[in-house]
Amino acid sequence: MKPVLYVIKIGGQVVENAALLGPLLDAFAALPGFKVLVHGGGKRASELSRTLGIEPAMVDGRRITDVSTLDVVTMVYAGLINKNLVAGLQARSVNALGLSGADGNAILARRRAAGAIDYGFVGDVVSVNAALLNELMQGGRCPVCCPITHDGSGQLLNTNADTIASAIAVALTEYYSVRLWYCFEKPGVLLDPDDDGSVIATLTPDVYAEYRAQGIITAGMIPKLDNAFAAIRQGVESVVIANPENVFKGAGTMLTTLY
């Protein structure tokens, strides 16, 4: 039997809120066994962008990444947020090691071709170097991955952190029985976005399709859930979507194809 691995993705709202982040890192550190942390940081990137006089441009939650914006996200994701998370985990006796996709060729991506929208220096994942991540974990280290990738020809690329988390989870099914957790600000996927008590406990592909058709699940959640179901279809054992408090208690929304 393969050992269990947790791939945990934390979003900008969590990572940039000290009151949430401390307890989350405590819980992450206490989690036994193999684990990978993936983080975003969009809120802070947008703030820095504005301070530098570059108005952030988003389409469907994706950042249009011109050359200056690429510098901003590289600084914020790979520098500020990644290194503070790594130092925070080191302080909790987790031997964390931060990675962008360029480091050790961890994640190779391809610049997205300009279509109706030109996203600029945005990358779609081509491959994850599962051997590198496995080697680091077998050496007692915990990879902390930021959403910056490279194209192998010297170009860094801004890449969606949810996609990176699911690509890493899928790639590591080669070695591990993988559980993928998405931590965000809500207690789970909600039936009513204004009612935190309306968490959907289990979501199957059929029910998801129905909720989408009815317009109950919309906008921001769709790429996240599409990603998550794709990961399950590719061998990830389970996906949980919840806030940091719920996710470590096994609450929130669990995606499953089992019934």
Place this chain on the structure above:
Amino acid sequence: MKPVLYVIKIGGQVVENAALLGPLLDAFAALPGFKVLVHGGGKRASELSRTLGIEPAMVDGRRITDVSTLDVVTMVYAGLINKNLVAGLQARSVNALGLSGADGNAILARRRAAGAIDYGFVGDVVSVNAALLNELMQGGRCPVCCPITHDGSGQLLNTNADTIASAIAVALTEYYSVRLWYCFEKPGVLLDPDDDGSVIATLTPDVYAEYRAQGIITAGMIPKLDNAFAAIRQGVESVVIANPENVFKGAGTMLTTLY
């Protein structure tokens, strides 16, 4: 006999000049065997600092690092510069992997106590994790180290890149016969700072002491040379100080204790 290792430090003037950087990375990639790249990036950090309305404060070439400045240097050194160097080396078939001192606990430091001057979040190196660097190199990877360290308790610290290069060089003498190269904008240590033809070919501790006493070697060069001689006394085979063009030709100034 121990295998040869090159530890090459490139300063801000080199790293932030595309015309110099490309050929330097080509030469670095062509260098056979084991190698570590250490970089600065102070010029770019000062620029970003000013754009953000934080006037850089330097004392004896060392940056006073308040909490906002620490964020700036973390973004610029560990993010922007480190990841672009790593991607540039990956494009040249060097399996580079970027590290701050927090990553894998690569470099542990201690915050400098406030004396006559309070440098803020500035760290002095306590220890280098030579086992980690060796393991990465034995796995075919090339560490690319930025001058951000941590104190083991969650605090990142700004640390002098020259010092980091010499500390890494010294620590790796356990496994390698280490050659330490400092690349900066001058062709070598100069007898006359205004005459690039006045490169001192070899510098012994005695000659160095004499030049210092005579005021020939001053200010910025002194910590660099003190560092370099200290590295030699601790087992580093040779230290060369030169511009990128000279250093890969074996020109510039070589420090030696041999005669």
